[in-house]
Amino acid sequence: KVDRDMQRAGVGAVSSLAVDPEWNNLVVNTTPIVKIFDPSSLQEKASIQISHTVREANFCSDGTILCSGWGGVTKVDLRTKQPQLLINEKSLETAAINSNNTQLAYGCLDDGRVMLCDMRNLREPLHEMELHSDEGVFQVKWHGDKMLFTGGVDGLVNVLDATEGEDGVQWILGETQDAVNQLVISPTGLEVALLTCTDSIYLYELNQGSLVGSSHRQDENAYFATMAFGCAVGGKKHRLVAFQGTKEQNKLGQFWAHKLGAASPMETFKRHNEMVRAIVAKPDLSCMISGGDDGKLCLWNNLTLLDTKEDDTAVEIKQEQDIKQERDTSTVGGEDVFFCDVGGEDVFFCDVGEGGSAEVKQEEEEKETPVDAGNTAVPQQRVGTKRQREEGGQAPPAKRLKRRIIRKVRQKKKKLMAKQAAAGK
Numbered sequence: 477k478v479d480r481d482m483q484r485a486g487v488g489a490v491s492s493l494a495v496d497p498e499w500n501n502l503v504v505n506t507t508p509i510v511k512i513f514d515p516s517s518l519q520e521k522a523s524i525q526i527s528h529t530v531r532e533a534n535f536c537s538d539g540t541i542l543c544s545g546w547g548g549v550t551k552v553d554l555r556t557k558q559p560q561l562l563i564n565e566k567s568l569e570t571a572a573i574n575s576n577n578t579q580l581a582y583g584c585l586d587d588g589r590v591m592l593c594d595m596r597n598l599r600e601p602l603h604e605m606e607l608h609s610d611e612g613v614f615q616v617k618w619h620g621d622k623m624l625f626t627g628g629v630d631g632l633v634n635v636l637d638a639t640e641g642e643d644g645v646q647w648i649l650g651e652t653q654d655a656v657n658q659l660v661i662s663p664t665g666l667e668v669a670l671l672t673c674t675d676s677i678y679l680y681e682l683n684q685g686s687l688v689g690s691s692h693r694q695d696e697n698a699y700f701a702t703m704a705f706g707c708a709v710g711g712k713k714h715r716l717v718a719f720q721g722t723k724e725q726n727k728l729g730q731f732w733a734h735k736l737g738a739a740s741p742m743e744t745f746k747r748h749n750e751m752v753r754a755i756v757a758k759p760d761l762s763c764m765i766s767g768g769d770d771g772k773l774c775l776w777n778n779l780t781l782l783d784t785k786e787d788d789t790a791v792e793i794k795q796e797q798d799i800k801q802e803r804d805t806s807t808v809g810g811e812d813v814f815f816c817d818v819g820g821e822d823v824f825f826c827d828v829g830e831g832g833s834a835e836v837k838q839e840e841e842e843k844e845t846p847v848d849a850g851n852t853a854v855p856q857q858r859v860g861t862k863r864q865r866e867e868g869g870q871a872p873p874a875k876r877l878k879r880r881i882i883r884k885v886r887q888k889k890k891k892l893m894a895k896q897a898a899a900g901k
Contacts, residue, residue: 482775483747484518487511490767493754496535501554502756503541504767505533510543510552515765518773522557526550528564537575544571549582562598569613574621579638581624583613590616590626592638603641607634614656619665627656633670635682647685651678662705662714663759669716675700679716679736689716689736697723701731701752701768706761708782717742717761717781721752729770731755733781742781747774 488506495502495515502515507530512522531545541552549563549571563571563582571582573595579602580593588608591601607613608628615627624638631653637644654672661668667688669679675693677700680686693699701721705714720741721731729748732741750769757764761781766774 482518482777484513484773485771487767487771487773489753489769489771490773491530491753492532493756493765493767494532494534494541495756495765496539499758501535502765502773503533503535504773505530505543505754507531507545510541512554513773515775518765518775522554524552524557524559526559527561531570534572536573536577538577542571542573544568544582546585549580563593570616572616572618574618574624574638576621578621581616581618581626581638583608583616583626583628585612585614586610588612588628588630590624590634592624592641603638605642607636607642607645608632611655615659617659617661619661623665625659625661625668627659627670629655631656631672633659633668633680635668635685647680647682649678649680649685649687651687651690652676658702660703660705660716662716663707664714667705667714667716669703669705671700671703677703677716677718677736691718691734691736693720699723699751701766702755704755704757704761704764706757706782707759709760711782715782717757719752719755719766723751729768731766743779745774745776748772 487504488509488511490504491507492505493502499515501521502513502518504511504513508526508528510524510526510530510533511520512524513520526543527550528548529546530543530550533541533543536542536551539554541554543550543552543559546569547564547566548561548568550559550561552559562580565582565584567584567586569583569585571580573580578595580595580598581590582593583590588606588610590605590607590613592603592605593601607626609630611629613626613628615625617625619625622637622639624634624636626634626636630650632648632650633656634645635647635649636642637646649668649670652672652674654674654676656670657673658671659668660671666683667679667681669677671677675698677691678687679689681688699721701719703716703718705716707714716736718734718736719731720734722728729750729752730744730746731748731752732745733743734741745766748766748768748770749772752766752768754768755764755766762777762779764776764779766776
């Protein structure tokens with residue numbers, strides 16, 4: 477049995493941690509110095525000076541380390557221990573490389589741009605996407621080689637197919653206007669969790685783009701250090717576990733592991749003397765490493781944060797929630813409608829047709845373009861570039877389609893209110 481309280485002091489204030497999939501190397505960000513440790517013994521292997529401030533350091537699929545932060549992106553080869561500056565831009569805040577190491581995406585802090593670049597030519601971006609407000613982008617994450625996730629100061633999370641650029645947006649998620657400080661994607665890519673600057677966590681599933689759970693700090697002294705998806709050995713579902721600490725002086729340095737929505741913590745950890753800033757864990761959450769302002773690295777082994785039976789129960793609960801959501805429709809004026817409320821505005825309306833399919837309601841007087849008698853009115857697939865779709869007369873891009881839907885919702889509501897007012901008179 478490995479000592480569960482193994483620790484190493486004098487590392488320096490830790491702002492982020494990352495570990496490779498094989499758990500052979502641990503990268504510790506003590507900006508502007510990045511240190512490499514053996515995760516099993518916490519022995520230091522190397523110390524590398526980075527020319528810019530490092531906000532986060534992560535492993536790429538080829539085993540290199542990508543360091544990104546205010547002013548630049550640097551890649552470090554573990555064999556030579558030599559840093560290579562890839563991008564030097566003052567407004568850069570965060571960056572990530574996809575799984576096949578062909579594309580790099582980075583977010584800008586001053587104008588909300590997300591840049592997508594080919595690794596062979598980083599000087600000429602493939603796409604310059606305006607996905608967030610002018611306040612900036614805090615997080616850029618990949619899942620696989622195509623799916624890109626971006627989180628901004630505006631509180632929104634964009635999920636898009638990067639091969640289509642800005643037109644590839646599939647979901648725009650957000651329950652708050654608070655800045656998104658951290659994004660965590662489940663190993664399956666079907667769930668994403670976001671942590672805001674006000675210490676609130678929101679969990680979304682991406683089959684329907686719906687919110688499935690949230691958690692908020694318990695008091696003004698509490699804070700969330702990070703979160704992680706874990707799956708018990710033999711389990712069927714990845715569960716989200718949040719790690720919450722406190723700023724109370726008599727408990728400073730302690731942190732707790734919470735399952736999303738649980739009233740009480742699963743376990744308490746007492747080894748740090750200052751705030752805990754970063755935690756990395758194995759897929760089954762049986763082992764994890766923590767770091768914080770006190771300059772300590774703590775290795776925690778033989779943990780039992782997940783249980784197979786509880787995971788199976790979670791699957792059943794989630795299925796019941798999905799069924800309830802599918803039945804959550806209303807009837808107004810004899811028509812089946814579904815409203816999605818975001819920020820106080822109804823942003824989606826549809827008629828639920830046979831077989832459970834939904835299509836956008838479009839009355840004759842609201843049609844923007846004439847339709848031929850032989851037109852089947854079946855939406856065509858969005859293929860090719862934006863210009864090719866426009867020239868070919870195919871379906872409009874996601875952004876314009878969204879505006880049309882919002883406009884039709886408002887028009888429909890005005891008509892219903894007018895009818896109700898007339899009936900009342």
